Amino acid sequence: MSTTLPLVPSLPLALRGKLADVVGDDHLITDPDRLLVYESDGLTQYRFSPSAVILPGSAAELQEAVRILHLEGRAFVARGAGTGLSGGALATGGAVVIGTARLNRILEVDPANRLARVEPGVVNTELTRVTRPHGLIYAPDPSSQSACTLGGNVAENSGGPHCLKYGVTSRYVQALTVILPDGRSARLEGASRGWRGPDWIGLFVGSEGCFGVVTEIEVGLIPEPAGVRTLLGIFDSLEGAGRAVTAIISSGILPAALEIVDQETIRAVEASVFAAGYPTDAGAALVVELDGVEEGLDAELELAATCVRDEGASEVRIAQSDEERTALWAGRKRAFGAMGRIAPDLLVQDATVPRSRLPAVLRRIGEIGDRYDLTIANVFHAGDGNLHPNLLFDRNDAEELARVEAASREIMEVCIEVGGTITGEHGVGIDKRGYMERVLSPEVLHAMSEVRSALDPFGLCNPGKVLPDELPARAELPNEPLPALDAGPIEVESDRHAAALLAAASREGVSVVIGGARSSGAPPGPHLRLSARGLRGVIDHSPPDLTVTVGAGTPVGELQEALLASTQWFPLDPPGGGATTIGQVLAGGLDGPLCTGYGRLRDHLLGATLVTGEGRVLELGGRVVKNVAGFDLLRLTVGSRGALGLITRLTLRLFPLPAVDRTLVWTIEDPLEAARIGMRMAATGSPVAALEWIAGEFGGESPSDGRLPVGALVAARLHGNRPSVEAMARTLEAAAGVGPRVLEGEESAGWWERRARREGTGAVSTVVSTLASRAESVAEATHRWVDLGGRASLHLVGGGVRLDLDPAGERAVDRARALLDEVARAGGVTPAPSPELSGVLGVFDPAGILPGRWRESWS
Amino acid sequence: MELRAALEEQKDRLGHCVHCGFCLPVCPTYIQLGDEADSPRGRLHLMRAVVEGRLEPESDAYQLHLDRCLGCRACETVCPSGVEYGFLLERARALAVEARRPPLPVRLLPALMARDGARSVALGMGRVIRGTGIPETMAGRLPTTGLWGRVGLAMGMLASSRPSRLDAGSDAGKAKTRPRNDPPSRGRVAMLTGCVQSGLFAHVNRATRTVLEANGWEVVEVTGQGCCGALHAHSGRLDQARELARVNVSAFTAAGVDHVISNAAGCGALLRESGELLEDEAAEAMAKSVRDISELLAGEGREPVRGAPLPLKVAYDPPCHLHHAQRVTTSPLRLLESIPELELVPIPGAEECCGGAGIYGITHQDLGGRVGRRKTDAILTTGCDVVATGNPGCQMQIGAGLLAAGERIRVVHPVELLAESYRRAGWS
């Protein structure tokens, strides 16, 4: 484990000169003594000194430096604050470190659109410090947030205690500028910027610095929750605390954070100078934090406290002030530092298991500790099933070190055995490469390796990380004959079936279309048409884990129906409503109004099975809520429109059904006034589930006399407990100045379903990305579309307008096209050109038979 | 090597560092340079490398990066592992100066301060030059780099040490009620008069005495006291520092007072740490009785007597050796809040070092200047009339920065404001 590489190849003089010319002498470090401080990151088991460190002062300098290093064939690695816990930023093989400390400017904060644009060296908390006066925060909050950089967060896809409710880094990144390993610059944008294609951002986030160096990051911000409540439960046993977590989750609450510390940790903290006042004889302590609309919190707190008491807590403390809140958190937040005080060395593991398996896994970790005679202290994000067992030891005791290594391996095995993974948030880096084969199939490892080679053919960018040096052998491709073409779509029956068909098509060079013609158009010439419609139904639903695995051909409505009995659901209202299949939503990158409050499907996608164009079966992701084992090929499938292959099933994270589902509808004669009212509502920062400006004829709302409707609707969907829904309703009504029509329960859900069914059905049907702050001008342009007989629905938070129209005649089509341009102009979003990353697609589709290759653009 | 052994003895303390990096973003030199070798974690790593025998104390790396440390100890406040950076730095510096003799100007000042005679002559000359008004005129007119830059800074610092007239509101409205002529006696205290403080800031010492007495403390003269030795300890001259500390410990112990009071953050921090420095019980006992003036007046549940209104907009800048080293954070604010009509305005990033750090601005002109300008800029965003800070070095550094920026904002010690409020009330 302890690895030192004493001999570092020094930098040739000529190269030194070139780099100094770019960054300046002061920002190039080559003295080996000075370089010593870069030999480790937050994980001190490994020491690798770089051959040089450069500290560029601008993105342009950084790009030029990468270009030079690429030409010289020199390996390099980006480094943020060096707080990583997997050795990700270490310079193996004498690589050059590119430090981002000087790239620490916050370039723009755009409160109206809840966006911030930053350089990669900006420290996580610094961003929130700057945005907080606008009532906005950057949600992902790794425990290291006071020090780690956003560049590092993007590279590791970092999470934190509050990610239980708010999600990890990947959910918030809207655009990236990356200097690719060869020195080219690529601008990657997400769906909110008009990008329609594979989720490049998803692929780059969590790539651990192996796909290039990020120089600019655009992130979404969220309104700061109006209220917060914190509760500490003291338990005699760890099991009790674990059961309380399950009880809270099943009660329908979605806490902001659920954190547990075990007895060993409590003792460590209390024995240190940071004593937090937790009783040392306690078996475990559970911190529950709830946030959201102030009015709803007391009821939630009551419910949570009841769960905690019912599961046998010996004591429940509730914070009454900010100071008390800090005190309750202290035992959790100071755990890492406190352990540094009681043991010379510390090994932090980072495994994730399905939440329902936590008690069993913890028991077994305890047994492993006993067997190896080691102190293992557990700190974990209990809501996510993300464990951090801390193994305490003294590195000078070789025999103890050996026991630590063996115990550590056994812990990993236990987690893997129950369907968990080897890293939930710290990344693979150098440290966990050896475990990769245990959690990922040879097929997936090969695919990851090929994607990396496509982006970094010379292996210069952060080499020696993430993937093992030797990959296990992969299976032979199926070798079955190609079926007759043009015999209509073939309904795929299984992974094997799909693999055989795609392998055959690849072999014969026959184009393939997946899904209906609507989603991908038709290729020239004879082709094979595959459909996932037959892969229908729930495969596995685990209510205590809030996860479900479904066939890609399952209609959304059918999924919701199946979940109902457990009072869970998946918040999704795509165009086409309940009839749209989950696979279509994924591949099409579709979303609906609910993405405002819940995020998009990509944000809750835990796993999927992809049969590639080449005919390989890739099991991507898994069943756990947090998973950063390897590159995020899973996210790449989102919006890929059949370019990678056929998706056969998906695993999703579910939500408890809200206690109250209420919709408020305002009908307003002047569509522009409606947009203004809607913007005022958005500005309240209320955590609405959906908030839309809707115009044109649609399900149930058009007047019966056949005339086109006038005006527009503003519709808000509110989810939560009764007091919070009522408080939100009051806030919105005050912002509107007039009273709405109120629908509740089934009526509310039904209203949105009828509306969704009409979406995506027009002969011309598209989404135009727009800035939320431009809602008024977008409404103006859109209303001309409505005059033409179209329908439109605009997200008032986040922006984006969906437009449908059945034009009568050629002229109307031309007019519609012109109007679309007008809407786009009004929306103020200019999508960046498609990045040149076609090599990555070639990994999945080497023969070029899928739409990603034969189609020219992603429209 | 005896000193290396001393650092080696600190292996445990070094080992407390878990390499988490939490200290990076608060370190002024890391903020400016972005090089981890100029961060607390980096410096600790270099110390560890020396202990492990992987790095020589005379190496450029060890010398350069330890020398560049401001000793502000902001890193200690945020460290989740409680690494005693200040303590380690003093030992590490001792090793550094043993390995390589520092340049003359760096050696000069501590030598001067350790000798009573030389010190009074030098400070006396300072007062004379200050009295001519030349420093004030020169500061801000000289180039900011090179030798003239150093002279300009020195002049600015000198100019900033003079007593300030506080023009605010009318002086006429003397309080109608006299203060309690003899407030109930709270106890006996001794004041560390300090070398720079008594030489250039006699007015601060006078103000301290005034406010102490007005609040019922009996101030005992302690004659045998001398320079506290902070400057020596910080620059790695531990033996000299110990010698000086011994003098003070015996003088203050003999005085038999309830508290030893300091009005200079750097000196107070050293007094408080004399137990660790001397490793003896008398020193430990004396150290426990040390209080900063603000703590004695407005800490531990006490409230200063209220004087007459002083309608000023005041920005408080916490000296590092008060905020980070002594962890005295709220009592200076409470003290200022007790003054009627005084408006406190927060300085963004107040807990960051001003770059004073002894003669850092002279020895590390460029870096010190950059750190200082960050502070000046932050102060200028507040729109304050006066800056208050409880350390002579900071008073001079911030004052010089403001003068160089062409600003006439005065920098005073918080007790000067309190004393002025009492003066206006007609109590002194």
Ligand SMILES: Cc1cc2nc3c(=O)[nH]c(=O)nc-3n(C[C@H](O)[C@H](O)[C@H](O)COP(=O)(O)OP(=O)(O)OC[C@H]3O[C@@H](n4cnc5c(N)ncnc54)[C@H](O)[C@@H]3O)c2cc1C
């Ligand atoms: C006490 C402690 C608590 C922690 N708690 C959490 C937690 O709660 N959740 C969590 O997720 N993590 C946690 N971490 C781990 C760590 O803080 C995160 O992984 C963090 O995102 C790393 O950021 P950094 O700036 O320090 O990156 P570094 O450690 O410097 O680098 C990490 C990786 O990012 C790459 N990288 C950095 N900048 C760029 C860039 N501009 N472009 C491309 N690649 C780049 C590096 O090459 C490296 O592979 C914790 C660490 C510590 C020490």
Ligand code: SF4
């Ligand atoms: S904060 Fe403390 S433990 Fe962390 S790196 Fe700095 S000195 Fe070490």
Ligand code: SF4
């Ligand atoms: S004392 Fe100040 S300058 Fe020195 S390492 Fe700590 S924070 Fe940085």
